[in-house]
Amino acid sequence: MISVYSSVQSIMSMGPVVLALGFFDGLHIGHQTVIQQALQLAHEGNARMCVITFDIPPRAVLRPEHPVQLLETRQEKIRKLEKMGVDTVVFIHPTVEVLSETAEDFMQSLAGISGLYGIVCGSNFTFGRHAAGSPSMLSAFFSGRGIKVKIVPLTTSPLLGGREVSSTVIRKLIGQGRIGVANQLLGEEYTITGTVAHGFRRGHDVTGVPTVNLETDGNCVIPSDGVYASRILIKGVTHASITNIGTNPTFGNQERTIETFILDFHQEIYEKEVMLSFVERIRGEIKFPSVEALTTQIQRDVEMAEKLLNK
Ligand SMILES: Cc1cc2nc3c(=O)[nH]c(=O)nc-3n(C[C@H](O)[C@H](O)[C@H](O)COP(=O)(O)O)c2cc1C
Ligand SMILES: Nc1ncnc2c1ncn2[C@@H]1O[C@H](COP(=O)(O)OP(=O)(O)OP(=O)(O)O)[C@@H](O)[C@H]1O
Structure with missing residues (x-):
């Protein structure tokens, strides 16, 4: 049974753990690769696997006048993550205060997790105020602390003319009725x-x-x-x-x-x-x-x- 929390505080002392970072709307084939890589790293380190995400997209807080339509409900996301073998998911609520934390603040809060074994994200992952945090910052910050950082190259698809798969592209395809292509992605x-x-x-x-x-x-x-x-x-x-x-x-x-x-x-x-x-x-x-x-x-x-x- 997957455990669901609403703050990083809840996983501070859960023991050896690998984190996968991102919003993961739709859990498309690119997201699935990130989760699989994190599961593999967790297996190597005899660690648990935890997804750190938001319960609603930050855009919904930063620009409430533009409602965001999503590819799945929170419940569906939990169900799919559980099916993939994820042990824990933390849904942080993106308040204005949370979103104004710097990339450094975010990395410091993760560094406080006692059994942190590894961190996995895609190569376009951003975090912290103004989305200033990057995967290379994660590598620089955590490698010196003996924590493994795995940056996953972006999954592309011939169905998109070789472009990267993303939640945004899939939302557009569905909005155009191109369901067959969206389903494959x-x-x-x-x-x-x-x-x-x-x-x-x-x-x-x-x-x-x-x-x-x-x-x-x-x-x-x-x-x-x-x-x-x-x-x-x-x-x-x-x-x-x-x-x-x-x-x-x-x-x-x-x-x-x-x-x-x-x-x-x-x-x-x-x-x-x-x-x-x-x-x-x-x-x-x-x-x-x-x-x-x-x-x-x-x-x-x-x-x-x-x-x-x-x-
Ligand atoms: C498979 C299917 C295709 C339909 N295609 C159209 C259509 O092309 N144009 C249209 O005006 N209504 C279409 N309808 C809607 C029917 O007008 C609608 O089912 C009918 O008005 C019943 O509405 P109600 O369930 O609200 O009473 C379609 C319905 C179904 C089930
Ligand atoms: N095509 C992809 N291949 C591998 N990893 C990806 C891909 N797209 C996103 N990721 C990674 O998955 C995690 C979740 O990303 P995110 O929720 O931003 O997805 P996205 O598809 O890029 O969404 P959006 O289109 O809304 O920006 C991040 O770590 C991100 O880097």
């Missing part, structure tokens, strides 16, 4: 969490395709409007599904909704928490000339989704 299907809300019941009464409407907490990246092959996790069981994101222009809705038709499913699940994974984009959302034309297209979409999900 994440190493798993992009998933959002939400609660099932009531729709207009048109799906049930008009198109004959009943959908559940998903309400999120507003902090996750939503794929661009369109139709997606998807999977939905309800009460521990995954079901094949198809999801439409958009304003239903055929009906002239104002509000953007995330609605999912679950294949071969007939239960009442209002108010339930579900997880929706996006597998592949099928098409954009279109204003159809009639409900019949929309219904015919939805039937084709369902066939396409079945093919994509069974691949």
Whole structure:
């Protein structure tokens, strides 16, 4: 069971430990390399492995007028880290005071951890006030103290024309509906969490395709409007599904909704928490000339989704 703390103070005397540093939103394939390298170093040193991160992105504190949409909830991050074999995670809350600490202050606080064996980060990791701290500063500060510092070269991808994988790039790809590429860079299907809300019941009464409407907490990246092959996790069981994101222009809705038709499913699940994974984009959302034309297209979409999900 992974231990979760909210300050570095909590791990001061946990014994031999290797730290992995960074925000790690989405735990993409680059982040996974950092975590794996830290786990390996911990294994060599017979140490535990601890991730030091923030509970919300520093940008949310420094520029609250620009809300940041994230690739995963804190709960999801904990679940993925635990699955990778991480023992402990420290979620520091980035107050203005915390963010005004210098790089030197931050390194001093880590140096106070009694069993510190090693530190791992990517080569673009920054820390401290004005992001002035760098991996080379970590090396210079800790090597003389006998603490191993491992700086991981950035993972690149041919899917990005050889550029570095980053949370920012993945958020953009999802915002453009490029789910297939985003999934490959994440190493798993992009998933959002939400609660099932009531729709207009048109799906049930008009198109004959009943959908559940998903309400999120507003902090996750939503794929661009369109139709997606998807999977939905309800009460521990995954079901094949198809999801439409958009304003239903055929009906002239104002509000953007995330609605999912679950294949071969007939239960009442209002108010339930579900997880929706996006597998592949099928098409954009279109204003159809009639409900019949929309219904015919939805039937084709369902066939396409079945093919994509069974691949
Ligand atoms: C697979 C799928 C594709 C859809 N594609 C479109 C579309 O291209 N244009 C559109 O206006 N509505 C589209 N819809 C939305 C339907 O208009 C919607 O399901 C219907 O209005 C039911 O809404 P309700 O559940 O809020 O009652 C699609 C729905 C599904 C399930
Ligand atoms: N492509 C990558 N390969 C290896 N390590 C990476 C990569 N991207 C980030 N890291 C490292 O992972 C840790 C977490 O980084 P961070 O959360 O800033 O990720 P990011 O993908 O660069 O995010 P953002 O796009 O929001 O800047 C840091 O130690 C960072 O150096």
